[in-house]
Amino acid sequence: MASSGGDVKLGPWGGLGGDRWCYRASDGITGIVLRVEGNIKSISFKDTRGLVSGTFGGTGNDPNDRGEEKKIAIQWPTEYLKSISGTYGRYKGVLAVITSLSFTTNLTTHGPFGTAPGEPFSIPIADGVVVGFHGRCGYYLDALGVFVTPATSHGSISVGQWGGPGGDPFSFRVGSWIKEIIVHEGTNIKSLSFKDGNGQEYGKFGGKNANDTGEERRIEIDGLSEHLTSITGTYGDYAGMVVITSLAFQTNLTTYGPFGNATGTSFSIPIEGSVVIGFHGRGGHYLDAIGIHVKPRDIEGTISIGPWGGRGGSPWSYMTNRGINQIVIHVGSNIKSISFRDTTGLDSATFGGENPNDIGERKTVLINWPSEHLISISGTYGKFSTLLTITSLSFTTNRATYGPFGTGSGTPFSIPINNNTVVGFHGRAGHYLDAIGIFVKPETTI
Helix, strand or coil: CCCCCCCEEEEEEECCCCEEEEEECCCCEEEEEEEEECEEEEEEEEECCCCECCCEECCCCCCCCCCEEEEEECCCCCCCEEEEEEEEECCCCCCCEEEEEEEEECCCEEEEECCCCCEEEECCEECEEEEEEEEEECCCEEEEEEEEEECCCCCCEEEEEEECCCCEEEEEECCCCEEEEEEEECCCEEEEEEEECCCCEEEEEECCCCCCCCEEEEEECCCCCCCEEEEEEEEEEECCEEEEEEEEEEECCCEEEEEECCCCEEEECCEECEEEEEEEEEECCCEEEEEEEEEECCCCCCEEEEEEECCCCEEEEEECCCCEEEEEEEECCCEEEEEEEECCCCECCCEECCCCCCCCEEEEEECCCCCCCEEEEEEEEEEECCEEEEEEEEEEECCCEEEEEECCCCEEEECCCCCEEEEEEEEEECCCEEEEEEEEEEHHHC
16 A cells, blocks of 8 residues: 655654654554553554554553553555544643544544543645654653655655635646745735746636735745755634635745744644645635645665564564664573664664563664664574573674674574665564564665
8 A cells, every 4th residue: 555665754743751762664554552541651553464563651650550451453455544633731740741642544533542631733644654653752652743655656645734715726746846936925825836946837826816915925945955845834814714824934954934924723744754746725815725745755665584583472563764873682591672773863662571580681782873884683593481582683784793692592593685774673572582583775775
């Protein structure tokens, strides 16, 4: 269902507490497990291969504050996750956390889960499939956002629209880049028009009231070092109609605006890894509503290798769109657990380590991205306490090998591969690290 290209990162919404985390499914998401009572205590995911993400949140020790388990089953591929919505606010006097969540598929909406009040958020998305999540977590789920990949042949995702129901619908996508934006503004946004890198013009959208055309503003984007990434604005009542009252345009370098008068309901699209390639909305006397078409900035494909090891524990998966610059393992006679951090500081869940009486010694591997990147792993797997687990691991970069960690007993495995970067891991885990494999991308796409 989802394309093999890059993802668009939306959000997160919520508070600033806890630690940053991310999860990227190896394909579609087929299951979500929440623990809920008042707010969202924790969240975890399962993908089409049966791989589970680990649990994000729920680290508190209070047995009376663990919530009730809620399970969502998504019948991939006929059903797929399109968007999320919810609320965030203060819970028990702590920092802002996610207080409720709903999950929208192409067939239905699951939820809402959670009852605590808060500030609402929603992500109106079309032409996309949610393939991962990111946010912050600790005792609870502090913040949540999504990774979205295009579901259509034109490779773009439609986000929005915001505003009123008046005017006529419009929509366009450019074949090059958006080079010029022409805004007519006053107390509200009167009209918009655009020009792409090939000189083709789009619009005017709005501006049909000849007695109220506003003042012209022009934005120039060179398309080489600068590209449009998102918009923010407000919508509200003007002359008895709900219209766009203000707009700002964000690029990878700066923000242009706001234009108009920022009154009414605000909207924003926290978005990363994308380029705006078009707009959609409604226009009549004025600009009534607006949304954007975006596509991933990078087109990249991944290859799954492995796993090696035993069949115990539960399946898990971790993938990042950035480089991996830290690996934390707990080691004794075997590998007790493993976790990862990417170059933006996002932490994975911990895979393994569920035996509290045998957690091992902490070892940390630091990778000096971007001059150094992980290219392979090697190790051994064998019997430990009647279980077949990973007994040792080494991590190979383009500059060095870290390890081995563990005893090195059992059956060896190695992956002699070249011209690639490791962007994720997968395997099985429970009391210990039962099995491990890697996701790689060719270096030419990094």
